[in-house]
Amino acid sequence: MSEHDKTENEAINDLIARLRAPVTPRADFADRVMAQVERTEIDEPLTNRVVRDVPRSKYPYGRIGVYALAGACVMAGVMVWRFGAAGSKGSNAALQNYVLEETVAPSVIPVQQGAERVRMVRFEIVAPEASEVSLAGSFNGWQVGATQMARVDTRGTWYVDVPLEVGRHTYMFVIDKVKWVSDPKTTQEVNGDFGESNSVITVSAEDAL
Amino acid sequence: MSDQKNAGSWKPKTMIVLAMLFAVSGSMLSQEHSKLDNRVQPPLRPVALSLLDLAAKDGLPTDPLVDKLLEGVSKGAKDDQVIFATKRLLDHLQIARKTLGQVSDQELVAAASVLRAKAPIKTLSEVQRALPNRSLAAPFSVLGIMLQQGFPVKEAKQVVIDKSRKLDDKTLLVLGNWIERGIADGFLPRTALMNAERRLNGLSSAK
Numbered sequence: 001m002s003e004h005d006k007t008e009n010e011a012i013n014d015l016i017a018r019l020r021a022p023v024t025p026r027a028d029f030a031d032r033v034m035a036q037v038e039r040t041e042i043d044e045p046l047t048n049r050v051v052r053d054v055p056r057s058k059y060p061y062g063r064i065g066v067y068a069l070a071g072a073c074v075m076a077g078v079m080v081w082r083f084g085a086a087g088s089k090g091s092n093a094a095l096q097n098y099v100l101e102e103t104v105a106p107s108v109i110p111v112q113q114g115a116e117r118v119r120m121v122r123f124e125i126v127a128p129e130a131s132e133v134s135l136a137g138s139f140n141g142w143q144v145g146a147t148q149m150a151r152v153d154t155r156g157t158w159y160v161d162v163p164l165e166v167g168r169h170t171y172m173f174v175i176d177k178v179k180w181v182s183d184p185k186t187t188q189e190v191n192g193d194f195g196e197s198n199s200v201i202t203v204s205a206e207d208a209l
Numbered sequence: 210m211s212d213q214k215n216a217g218s219w220k221p222k223t224m225i226v227l228a229m230l231f232a233v234s235g236s237m238l239s240q241e242h243s244k245l246d247n248r249v250q251p252p253l254r255p256v257a258l259s260l261l262d263l264a265a266k267d268g269l270p271t272d273p274l275v276d277k278l279l280e281g282v283s284k285g286a287k288d289d290q291v292i293f294a295t296k297r298l299l300d301h302l303q304i305a306r307k308t309l310g311q312v313s314d315q316e317l318v319a320a321a322s323v324l325r326a327k328a329p330i331k332t333l334s335e336v337q338r339a340l341p342n343r344s345l346a347a348p349f350s351v352l353g354i355m356l357q358q359g360f361p362v363k364e365a366k367q368v369v370i371d372k373s374r375k376l377d378d379k380t381l382l383v384l385g386n387w388i389e390r391g392i393a394d395g396f397l398p399r400t401a402l403m404n405a406e407r408r409l410n411g412l413s414s415a416k
């Protein structure tokens with residue numbers, strides 16, 4: 001190791017030590033800050049002021065700071081290389097569950113908090129001409145307007161998230177309070193007793209298998 | 210389709226006669242069913258209440274009947290259609306009770322779904338005999354789903370009995386759901402069953 005390298009290493013170690021050292025503000029620190037704030041006249045947005053006051057130099061954070069940044073990047077790289085495999089395994093499993101549920105509409109998103117028996121289910125329908133859309137089903141007493149859907153884009157996509165218990169539920173969309181339509185995104189249906197077939201959503205605990 | 214024809218044959222006159230028959234017992238109608246709220250109005254309301262009272266008197270679950278009534282009313286179906294559908298469900302629940310004896314409400318509702326799918330009544334007792342000491346709610350639910358999706362009764366019954374002996378309720382219901390999804394996606398019933406079994410085996414071996 002050359003003398004130059006040693007000096008640099010010492011400088012880096014010194015910087016790390018100083019950064020790690022606990023910072024104890026003086027007792028009157030808060031008072032001084034507030035006094036300065038009160039004295040300062042704000043005549044333009046704060047963000048602009050900050051940006052304008054940044055020193056413009058080749059190494060805005062100092063030469064040693066650049067080395068520290070490079071070191072951090074190398075360490076981050078090593079961490080990703082070392083632990084990345086385990087991380088991706090976990091996310092693959094999560095993705096698998098997500099895709100499993102996404103193969104049918106509506107999509108089922110497991111709810112973390114509390115009940116194993118409840119899942120948040122997203123219902124979606126594209127109805128550009130509709131002025132209002134609601135969801136009626138066995139879970140809300142088939143009441144029109146009880147579960148209103150929100151329009152989310154200019155294509156006329158409407159959606160609503162509904163917490164449903166694990167089990168089998170039947171439903172339909174109601175457009176402008178009068179037109180009942182089955183979910184065009186799912187083919188799981190049961191013959192209804194009153195005209196069109198009801199769509200079926202089975203909220204299952206299959207990801208827990 | 211035949212159901213719709215039948216529903217059409219229920220004239221308002223029939224409804225009135227039914228209402229009068231049920232109204233004989235004043236106590237039956239005296240108990241308002243709160244779950245109906247104000248959404249079921251006369252002339253349907255007294256008939257609906259009578260059906261609910263009949264179910265309650267027989268110790269049958271009323272929730273599925275209320276659900277059926279509200280579905281019909283919300284969808285703007287004619288009163289006679291609503292009564293026909295609700296009465297048919299009540300009949301199925303009564304038959305299930307008579308056939309299975311004292312079983313849980315969930316088992317009765319699931320058994321009614323089997324009868325709704327046009328299975329012979331003896332199917333219920335055959336499944337019950339084949340699966341003693343086991344809740345029949347999940348097996349009947351899956352059987353109902355398979356029959357609705359076009360499985361022949363004999364084959365569906367055997368599959369459900371075999372699977373129920375090996376799988377717990379949760380896994381059995383998952384299997385039923387996968388079969389239903391498969392058929393909905395266009396697979397023939399047997400292929401959907403094979404795919405569902407393969408998927409289940411894959412999950413088991415991965416565990």
